[in-house]
Amino acid sequence: MKNKITFFKEAIKNIRTSGTVVPSSKFLIKRMLADIDFDAARILVEYGPGSGIITEEILKRMHPEARLFCFEINELFYKHLSGYKHPQLIMVKTSALDIKEVIQKHGFDAVDCVVSSLPLAIMPPEISLSILEKTYDVLRVEGKLIQYQYSLQNKKDLKKVFGQHVKIQFVTLNIPPAFVYFCKKVQ
Ligand SMILES: C[S@@+](CC[C@H](N)C(=O)[O-])C[C@H]1O[C@@H](n2cnc3c(N)ncnc32)[C@H](O)[C@@H]1O
Numbered sequence: 001m002k003n004k005i006t007f008f009k010e011a012i013k014n015i016r017t018s019g020t021v022v023p024s025s026k027f028l029i030k031r032m033l034a035d036i037d038f039d040a041a042r043i044l045v046e047y048g049p050g051s052g053i054i055t056e057e058i059l060k061r062m063h064p065e066a067r068l069f070c071f072e073i074n075e076l077f078y079k080h081l082s083g084y085k086h087p088q089l090i091m092v093k094t095s096a097l098d099i100k101e102v103i104q105k106h107g108f109d110a111v112d113c114v115v116s117s118l119p120l121a122i123m124p125p126e127i128s129l130s131i132l133e134k135t136y137d138v139l140r141v142e143g144k145l146i147q148y149q150y151s152l153q154n155k156k157d158l159k160k161v162f163g164q165h166v167k168i169q170f171v172t173l174n175i176p177p178a179f180v181y182f183c184k185k186v187q
Helices: 004-013 026-033 053-061 075-082 096-105 125-138 155-162
Strands: 043-047 067-071 089-092 111-116 139-149 166-171 178-184
Touching: 026 053, 026 139, 026 166, 026 178, 043 053, 043 096, 053 067, 067 096, 075 089, 096 111, 096 125, 111 125, 125 139, 125 155, 155 166, 155 178
Parallel strands: 043 067, 043 111, 067 089, 111 139
Antiparallel strands: 139 178, 166 178
């Protein structure tokens, strides 16, 4: 599963939920994770880990007392990541829409950071907006959502939810080049 060919096969079979056939580049991952205070963060969330290319980098960087919740709806990707059996990783085979219920079920009420690869642009607009609103709701104050996208299609929704606290960077060294949104919840 680590190799690109296997991700390609599963992603192409499920193109309506994967939104791409190529995993994120190391340049994109580095840029996304550079903004996270791993010394301080204790509850991290990843939406859409796929074959785990970003997950592995988060697990390497996170504090030994931190937890990473990964939401993945694809059966094969979910099983693959469950096989890591990493003590800090909690795999959840459900939609990102359920973030609040899942976090609460595990005894937490807020999260420090959400890293998302969800293909927002190809989701029904009411679903993508609802995921953003639920994410905002569950973030602690000063908590962050870091999301990449291949277009600026959902910029309006991100601004609607996070107000002025949305910064955008463009990463050219990725297939295709991607926009990264850094969104902060400010009281
Ligand atoms: C573009 S792939 C990202 C894979 C990997 N994180 C990367 O960056 O290369 C998007 C992933 O989101 C998952 N996904 C799509 N809709 C989802 C949802 N509502 N909740 C959780 N995961 C979802 C897909 O199954 C797929 O694995």
